[in-house]
Amino acid sequence: MSGAYKPKVAVYKFSSCDGCQLSLLNLEDELLDLAGAVEIAYFLEATRAEQPGPYDIGIVEGSITTPHEEERITEIRRECKLLIALGTCATAGGIQALRNFTDADRLAENVYPHPEYLHYLTKATPISEHVQVDLEIWGCPVNKYMVLEAIAALLQNRKPNFPPYSVCMECKRRGAVCVLVSQGIPCLGPATQAGCGAICPANGRGCYGCFGPWPGANLESLAPALKDLERYPGEAMRLLRNFAGYAPAFRKAADSIKE
């Protein structure tokens, strides 16, 4: 890797809480290296200075929830060579995709005195439903080291070294006690993509699947097993319909155990 050319990076925000962009800024120890390796050309969360496109790498946080966002993401795709969807809003719709399971208009009426001023889509959707995405980094929020690894991999022209297994692997490797077995807590770990380091189970909570469905998962078996563990009616379905609930595999599993 020669130091001659620094790829231009742009970071964009759609409907989201900014937490994933913050995890980029939280790369305190690595920011200097990062600034040496790439040129941050557009990143409003970090700096007001903007350089015009086109960009080599576009990093998109958030999901598409308004007609305006729908148009904007198409423009962004045009000005970025590579597009990375950052965080579970961008990869699966995020928590705002909970509206997809209900009537968005009714929600708006219940919350706002003048819903007629709102311009929203009835569904919150991931970036990949609108444009081609080259790499997805899941998580709510993302693991900042996975972001760094993704950029390193792009710079080095290789596949990012993302863990290809379930959260259970990380949970066991760190020696955490399985909350499902030892306390009967419903946990999505066996069906969830690793990457977080099993933070929730290691702190006594069930995994709520924010890193999205693990491609090797067997939700046909896990979903009914979680239902058997329910501490109140509908707990398993709500667990599946959470931050990554609009991801197809979780959606299907939640539907399969709906009352």
Next chain:
Amino acid sequence: MTALPHTAVNPDQLLYPYWAEITQIKPETEGVGSIWLRFEDPAIRESYRFLPGQFNMLYLPGYGEAAISISSDPQDTKGMVGHTIRFVGNVTKAISRLKAGDVIGLRGPFGSAWPMDEIEGRDVVIASGGIGLAPLRPAIYHILHNRQKYGKVLLIYGARTPKDLLYPYEYEQWRAGGIDVQITVDRADETWDGQVGVVPMLFYRFRLDHQKSVVLTCGPEIMIRFVIYEGLARRIPAERIYVSLERNMKCGQGSCGHCQIGPYFICKDGPVFRFDALEKFFNVEEY
């Protein structure tokens, strides 16, 4: 299972690679090339030996390791080892971007070898497809060096198209050395006036003395299956059919577990097997 020849493995090689310089990169076919490596350490250059059919783990820091069979002449190493690589994975694609003078890591040689001593005096049928010729080329070189020790030697080699044939520039030399080289392609093009058809089909065209013949085969698993089927149908016993298998090899020493099939670690007990050792589960799907 009868033991096939091995070389002793240096136990430290579980973890640490030798460094070797790329002396030459030779494009072979679309997406396939050969790289020649020369060890940095003169002592290793001197002592490194391999047997036909063995493989090395090539290492590019940051990208990882890939198991690559050795395709050069075992008797004529001059401190250099040749590998023919299909550039398809994360590691091999990165290797394809290197140039002469670059340095990569190497662990090996690992695994079992073709039974070149044991099959002396026999007719040898080498059946190979695609990149599967690479681990057989050292066996071909060995036969050429020791031609009088073997009976009839027939090489049946096939590729998808004429452009995919490996080492076409050596066939004449092999023929001159006393090997009946039969080349076939699945699909001909305008340049091709040779045989068309898959490797196992070519078996019909040759008289094989089943009392005397051994089969060495390597290639796509589907081809291997049919070669074995044809060999057995021609009454060549399983004990005289040798196959080289490919699995996900990582450590090279039967430790990490990835390449297991039945009781075997392909990286240690294989990659070359006598077929009777595999017979029991070779046709079990997804095993």
Next chain:
Amino acid sequence: MLNNPTINSTISLPKTEFDTLLAALRELGYQTIGPRVRDESIIYTHIEKLSDLPQGYTSKQGPATFRLVKSNHRRYFDVIPGAQSWKQFLFPPRTHLFTVEKVERWDIQPNAEKPPRYAFIGVRGCELAAIEIQDRAFLRADFHDPVYRARREGLFILAVNCLHPAGTCFCASMGTGPKVQGGYDLCLTELEDTFLIEIGSELGRDVISRCQYEPASGFLQSAAAKGLERAAGDMGRHLSLDDLPSLLTDNLELEHWDEVGKRCLSCANCTQVCPTCFCWDATDHTDLLAHSTRRERVWDSCFNPQYSYVFGGNTRPTIKSRYRQWLTHKLGAWKEQYDTFGCTGCGRCITWCPVGIDLTEEIAALRKEAQA
């Protein structure tokens, strides 16, 4: 107080003297590791004194269930352990192998960390058998694993005879317990007021000679023997070995493989908690500009689809094929590879499977189909 304990003799160590024993081990340079209560379960970690141990606890175990139970008894070693096994110390889940720095050329720096010296306190029969099985995988005549060997050679083992097996235990079927079969420095049987300790090595003798111990009366010894006899009959599970390994290796195409493949999550928990599973992977971690690469070894599992990936696909693409690989290896091919089964009857894979797949039941079902 006797002056000269001998190897293979049994002495009685008052419970109050156990802290002296632990201190003696630390004086000899060992880190003392044993069971402790944490997060509603038992983990293996550093212990300083007897009171760190899970006194008064037992565990209730079944498929996909572990419950720590506080009982009225005052014993320290009655709780059958949780998911963790001693494997994590000898074959760590994550090991730094080396770092490669690129300056002018590649420069390799092996991990120079000094291997820790552990004293394991409370190794059960099934667990000691598991260590010996991993020895066969990592310390072969033609190859040794340097990380494992360094840790294994410095190891002190205080074993414990199991008097109260749990619901998923079947060590009696596997011949590994409840009485420890050897291979220890010291082996303890816990009675109400004292620990009976068999001395298994010169090192064990040395450690005991630093403590205030007493002779083991015939009464105490027969109490221990009776307890062990009762324990052997108290196994929660049973596995018949008569037709193994051929039942598995000769029946790769039974329909039951499909049935269990539907239930299995492929989450890899069974392999991670298994004290004999030895599969690993090595991965590189680089900095942004690839100047420095850290190569690490981590636990892997045959249940991960990536495990059997070759160019063009996965040789075991279905969960069924991966479950079959695991079980036919563990209780089948393992025998041919290492002249032992890869299972010691500890029951962890049953307890810690999130959907409670029970290999003793799966083997019974496979047997039924094979015999039909």
